[in-house]
Amino acid sequence: MGVGVFGRNHARVYRELEQQGQPVRLVGVVDPDLGRADTVAREFGCRAFGSVEQMLTTHTEVRAASVAAPTVNHYEISAALMRAGIDVLVEKPLTASITEADELIKLAGTQKRIAQVGHLERFNPAVRATIPLLSQPMFFEVHRLSVFTPRSLDVDVVLDLMIHDLDIVLSFVDSPVKEVRAVGLPILSGKVDIANVRLEFDSGCVANFTASRVSTERVRKLRFFQPSQYISIDYSRQEVLVFTVGADGTKSGAPTVNPQIQVAKPPVASEEPLHAELKSFLAAVRQRSTPVVPLQDGRRALAAALDILGAIREHGKKVGLAAIAQTYR
DSSP states (O other): OOOSHHHHHHHHHHHHHHHTTOSOOOOEEEOSOHHHHHHHHHHHTOEEESSHHHHHHHOTTOOEEEEOSOGGGHHHHHHHHHHTTOEEEEESSOOSSHHHHHHHHHHHHHTTOOEEEEOGGGGOHHHHHHGGGOSOOOEEEEEEEOOOOSTTTTSOHIIIIIHHHHHHHHHHHOSOEEEEEEEEEOSSSSSOOEEEEEEEETTSOEEEEEEESSOSSOEEEEEEEETTEEEEEETTTTEEEEEEETSOGGGSOSOOSSTTEEEEOOOOOOOOHHHHHHHHHHHHHHHTOOOSSBHHHHHHHHHHHHHHHHHHHHHHHHTTOHHHHHHTO
16 A cells, blocks of 8 residues: 555565466555556556545455555555454554554554555664574664655655654663653754664663664664673664674684683574565464564554653753744644
8 A cells, every 4th residue: 555665665565476486466456646646556467446435336356555655644544444354464664653553553454454664774684693693782873874864855855764763672672761862953844853772671681773864875774782792783784793802703704802701693693674574574474373463563663762752852942942832742
């Protein structure tokens, strides 16, 4: 539902999975811009519809759908699909508010629908290779920087970019957030385009995040420390580096300046994260199993993001940045 930049990618991957012999068939795309829908439909050999209602009355065989519309429309579209008996993958952020997120979670339960949130980095091979290495993460340093584009300007950079890393850190730490400190500024749009955030968790872990959509370079990196280890993830390169203290570094075969530090590069099976995400979603639909990223996880990331935006608003008021305070009223 929605065939903008990312919605088109969903259509592309569904079509590729179909061509690869996966038990799935792309039957149609929906977009209120019928010209755009027609273009994408012709490209991927399916039908174009101008509304969810039109699609539902024409194609009663639809069993699952991706919702890649603007965030403000996520609740309405997802709810209509679930009430029609269709399982959904909803792009991030899950909804525009916690109230809507709670309603979707309740609806998925009453309608017995499989519902997944599109937190794509969960399916990044580097992230998946890191999960078995987790012990007790205590400090994170995360950077997600992008050059400016007019895409996704309906939400702040926290909900556009930082929410990817919020979801990863929240899943790694698995502890309630105790304190939020944040600063953010609008630079080229009417919403916050760059933000720096510090989260402290009940576990004692601390995470620093920087997200920008007005940078001169593209950076996607997450680094964290846990007892005797430092682990670095490069999302873009799909690479993981592990530095372990107290081991014989000469055994690793990797260069090191300290023989007591072992440097390892765990094997990572390269795969387009969107391919992995949609395959996982379809498997959950077929097996009627809990998705890798259920709606509750999307709600958790959304709640953290909204708390951060609230902290940015309060900081703006404190230092006299009235324009930022106005943005969030």
